[in-house]
Amino acid sequence: MRIILNETIESLGIIGSEVTVSDGYARNYLLPKKKAVAATISNRKMIDQRKKKVDLQIAKEKGLAEEMAKQLEGVGCKIVAKVSQEDRLYGSVTARDILDAMEKKGVKIEKQMLLLTEPIKTLGKFSVPVRIYKGVEAEITVEVVPE
Structure with missing residues (x-):
């Protein structure tokens, strides 16, 4: 048919x-x-x-x-996390933590847009891809620092 x-x-x-x-x-x-x-x-x-x-x-x-991707490019956030004496994180930084930090900066991103394959478990700077639309992606910088 x-x-x-x-x-x-x-x-x-x-x-x-x-x-x-x-x-x-x-x-x-x-x-x-x-x-x-x-x-x-x-x-x-x-x-x-x-x-x-x-x-x-x-x-x-x-x-x-595409306009939103241009605005997001180079935008970053700083996440303060509890660490042990050996600078190891207690727990991990999840997509929800990143979304909350970005929302405090005035940037609204939905959870399914964030392409975080696994939670961040170490200190440092990380590049996290964000899929805004099919074929349109941007990267945000997430810095995890000790408390």
Whole structure:
């Protein structure tokens, strides 16, 4: 069955793509959940109009994300942590700690934007990548200092 996707589905394609799927998959999952519509002439026109609006919105969001990336580039924060006599951290610095420190500086970042693979467990300066939008990233500097 030929269908047009109403939303991006990783295994099939992006919004507005016309794809062929099995009849059962279309009738039992995609169509009832409004994830796709049948590929008719009227639906194609409707999806084309919707896709133009979505493309404009994506371009606008990407522009805003690039501006935010320029503002974030080079921004850093200092996190004061408790350390032992051997300068080892008690615990670790997590994404939540970094977000709180950035918020105190007036920079609002969401947790899922922060690409911290594992908590920071040592003193020093670290570069932490921030994904603002798909394909738009910036780096912030996090300095962990003893209390």
